[in-house]
Amino acid sequence: MLNQKKNRNTPMNILFLYINAYSSVGGIQKFNQNFLHALKQLNAADNTITSLSLSDKTEDLPHAAHTHFNTADGSRMKFLMKAVKLSLKSDVVVFGHINLFFPLILILKILLRKKIVLITHGIEIWRPLGFFTKKCLSLIDTVITVSNFTKNKIIEIHNVPAHKIKILWNTLDPEFDASVKNEKPEYLMQRFGIAPSDKVILTVCRLVAGEKNKGYDKVIQSLKEIKKQIPGVKYLLAGKYDLIEKQRLDNLIEEHALQQQVIFSGYIKTEELPDIYSLCDVFIMPSSKEGFGIVFLEALVKGKPVIAGNKDGSVDALLNGELGLLIDPEDQYAITTALVDTLSMKADSRFYNVNELHDKTINTFGMKAFTNRINDILIS
Structure with a gap:
């Protein structure tokens, strides 16, 4: 549990920071779309979900109730400034990729004392990190990763305590036609x-x-x-x-x-x-x-x-x-x-x-x- 002061029925403000989801195609992009889709379905109906993309185009962003989509249009400086501003009203800040981590986490965690969650997928976290990024990794409250294999890599390579790491398996795209067909097309x-x-x-x-x-x-x-x-x-x-x-x-x-x-x-x-x-x-x-x-x-x-x-x-x-x-x-x-x-x-x-x-x-x-x-x- 990330915040002892919140309970299942208390509305939360969640900020999701990610690189892109809607303006390009790939496995991480699809995960980000599904993650945002799931955030809208969380138990407390009054949760406020805010997202900030580094590079999605404004015209590609969806519109949904209880979710506020933002983009930095590819500007790192704009992303940093917007992320700090949007985090002021957030209970939890979720980083969708470790490449967004530094130096933003120093501001959010040390100065603003926000609860920080990092999502990891695989190869980007399987290798040694730079000095400052590794130091920042020790500041986070929870690491989400998609497999036990990556969890074990994070423990082995980065010495992150096992209790901080949570498994979130990938999911099927809700729009994927999952019906079984007996005949080949x-x-x-x-x-x-x-x-x-x-x-x-x-x-x-x-x-x-x-x-x-x-x-x-x-x-x-x-x-x-x-x-x-x-x-x-x-x-x-x-x-x-x-x-x-x-x-x-x-x-x-x-x-x-x-x-x-x-x-x-x-x-x-x-x-x-x-x-x-x-x-x-x-x-x-x-x-x-x-x-x-x-x-x-x-x-x-x-x-x-x-x-x-x-x-x-x-x-x-x-x-x-x-x-x-x-x-x-x-x-x-x-x-x-x-x-x-x-x-x-x-x-x-x-x-x-x-x-x-x-x-x-x-x-x-x-x-x-x-x-x-x-x-x-x-x-x-």
Whole structure:
């Protein structure tokens, strides 16, 4: 509990400081949108929610009752001044990213004595921090993080006491079509040249040079063996790519003669994303540096078997293997075997139980559970 003087029914003023949410696309941006959506649903109807973005455009900001949206239009100085002003009437100040931390926290905590909460996601907190930022980290009241993996990293690297760290798993976008479809979308099959008899492996992520930790290159390497046992296998890589990474993967595909197996979708429209998941027979992302992985939830809620790495935040998304198969992301044989077994219906029967996967994902990671957890952390 953040404030002993507040109780569940006492209205609170909460200030959320974040980099962006509505003017750009990405996992943290989607988390920020969902976090703001959840804040509006907190128990006390008279809570006042104020947000300040560093770089969102004014025209992109939404309008909602009990929520006041502000932006600094990309100006760090403007952000600093607005944050101080808005914090004067706030009970709790939530930082959406550690890059916003210094020197603002010195003013808010030491001079204004505000309750401070920091949200962390993954790689930005897994590495050593600068001297002043690390000192500031000791001033906060609560650290929110999205997985036990990151929690353990924060304790190990930054010596933050475990009792200060609260887990807030990511959630599904409330606008994501979570309905289960038994048929593969025909328009996507035609677009990507997929036959009804083909077995489709799917990974959804951005393909960016310098971020080679999603494991899709290892999946590509596995296809040479997989196609011997499952001739109709296709691997759909869904997401934007940069030219450098695309060329690297094209070279890998050519090296293993996999031109007929690998498909690059390019940018996927938001409204088509649920159908992309419906197209696949198995979803895999054997990452090694994933903070959590919302894509796992999206695949699970569509009732798809999921394979993930066992060395990062993916473990939380799959509930320690309860919802999907966890493998060593560095083990090429393990990746190949997991895909062959899953596509051959030889994996654990739990991973093919469509309704169970859908319902458990909603109950554990849906917006209601997400909101309740935020309420427990900030208010209860």
